[in-house]
Amino acid sequence: MLWEERWHPLREEWVIVAAHRQNRPWSGEVVQTPAKALPAYVPDCYLCPGNMRVGGRRNPNYQQTFVFDNDHPCVGPDAPADLEKPSGIYRHQPAQGIARVVCYSPKHNLTLAELTPAEIEVLLHTWQDQYRDLGARPGIDHVLIFENKGEVVGVSNPHPHCQIYATNFVFKYIETEARAGQRHLAETGRVLFQDILAAEQADQARIICQNDTAIAFIPYFARYAYEVYIAPKATHPSLAALADPEVRDLAQILKRVLVKLDNLWQMSFPYVMVLHQAPTDGKTYDGFHFHIEFHPPLRKPNLLKYLAGPEIGGGNFLSDTAPEEKAAELRAQAEVHYKSVQG
Ligand SMILES: [Zn+2]
Numbered sequence: 001m002l003w004e005e006r007w008h009p010l011r012e013e014w015v016i017v018a019a020h021r022q023n024r025p026w027s028g029e030v031v032q033t034p035a036k037a038l039p040a041y042v043p044d045c046y047l048c049p050g051n052m053r054v055g056g057r058r059n060p061n062y063q064q065t066f067v068f069d070n071d072h073p074c075v076g077p078d079a080p081a082d083l084e085k086p087s088g089i090y091r092h093q094p095a096q097g098i099a100r101v102v103c104y105s106p107k108h109n110l111t112l113a114e115l116t117p118a119e120i121e122v123l124l125h126t127w128q129d130q131y132r133d134l135g136a137r138p139g140i141d142h143v144l145i146f147e148n149k150g151e152v153v154g155v156s157n158p159h160p161h162c163q164i165y166a167t168n169f170v171f172k173y174i175e176t177e178a179r180a181g182q183r184h185l186a187e188t189g190r191v192l193f194q195d196i197l198a199a200e201q202a203d204q205a206r207i208i209c210q211n212d213t214a215i216a217f218i219p220y221f222a223r224y225a226y227e228v229y230i231a232p233k234a235t236h237p238s239l240a241a242l243a244d245p246e247v248r249d250l251a252q253i254l255k256r257v258l259v260k261l262d263n264l265w266q267m268s269f270p271y272v273m274v275l276h277q278a279p280t281d282g283k284t285y286d287g288f289h290f291h292i293e294f295h296p297p298l299r300k301p302n303l304l305k306y307l308a309g310p311e312i313g314g315g316n317f318l319s320d321t322a323p324e325e326k327a328a329e330l331r332a333q334a335e336v337h338y339k340s341v342q343g
Pocket residue numbers: 041042045046047048049107108159
């Protein structure tokens with residue numbers, strides 16, 4: 001029985017772990033998993049090569065990754081700069097920045113899990129270029145790279161892609177992690193994330209896989225059932241700072257984890273994936289250790305983790321699962337994608 005509260009050192013908050021409740025009776029909504037096979041090319045997909053997008057731009061016949069400015073940006077250079085002053089204590093600023101889309105591959109039906117490690121490596125280099133390019137621009141304080149995958153997280157177009165928000169502010173979780181890391185460094189002389197890696201290596205129970213320079217694990221303080229962290233073992237403020245062999249190792253670990261996630265329930269595993277990289281606001285972030293976080297919304301096949309009173313109302317997570325158990329489940333999964341076995 002696991003029933004305790006665990007401290008999340010990066011977010012500086014408590015997580016209530018009540019794993020003894022996992023099998024309590026449930027009569028709520030279950031998610032239907034569409035199993036229909038997709039074609040490699042869809043004539044009316046706005047992400048497929050050669051197709052027309054809204055606004056009249058045509059995609060090139062791209063062969064690997066393809067990056068373009070989002071046609072419906074949430075932050076953009078055209079956001080109004082002449083704003084009316086709000087009353088009293090209220091503050092505002094122009095919603096300026098750059099929003100981009102990155103297609104992983106010309107194939108409409110190839111998810112990140114189904115790309116080869118070499119293709120994932122190409123994508124990682126694309127992300128490096130984007131972080132360097134956008135982060136160096138004046139007024140861009142942070143570059144958030146993320147993928148929403150699956151209908152349960154609201155993705156309407158299944159063509160595998162991620163998004164980039166380069167903003168004039170630092171996203172909240174990054175700001176919190178950066179502050180926690182800086183304080184830890186000042187107090188102990190050590191990098192906070194290195195202390196997390198040391199604790200995970202000491203326990204072993206939550207490690208999913210690793211190679212020479214990269215590691216995947218479900219952290220002790222995980223909020224979601226299958227919340228996997230993937231990181232280089234050496235401290236780098238961003239993906240852009242990784243040497244080529246480290247990028248190759250990271251691509252290999254990503255591939256292994258993504259295949260395991262898909263194999264778990266023999267379905268394309270939905271998630272929110274986010275790269276946590278240091279801000280690009282010109283300050284130094286010595287204690288910041290780049291990592292990738294997966295926040296999968298399902299805790300069982302077809303069963304959503306609902307955010308409710310504790311999470312939405314109070315701001316702390318209630319987890320129904322033991323990270324040790326979930327990590328063991330993923331460790332046990334094969335590393336050959338189930339579709340390639342069937343196919
Ligand atoms: Zn497509």
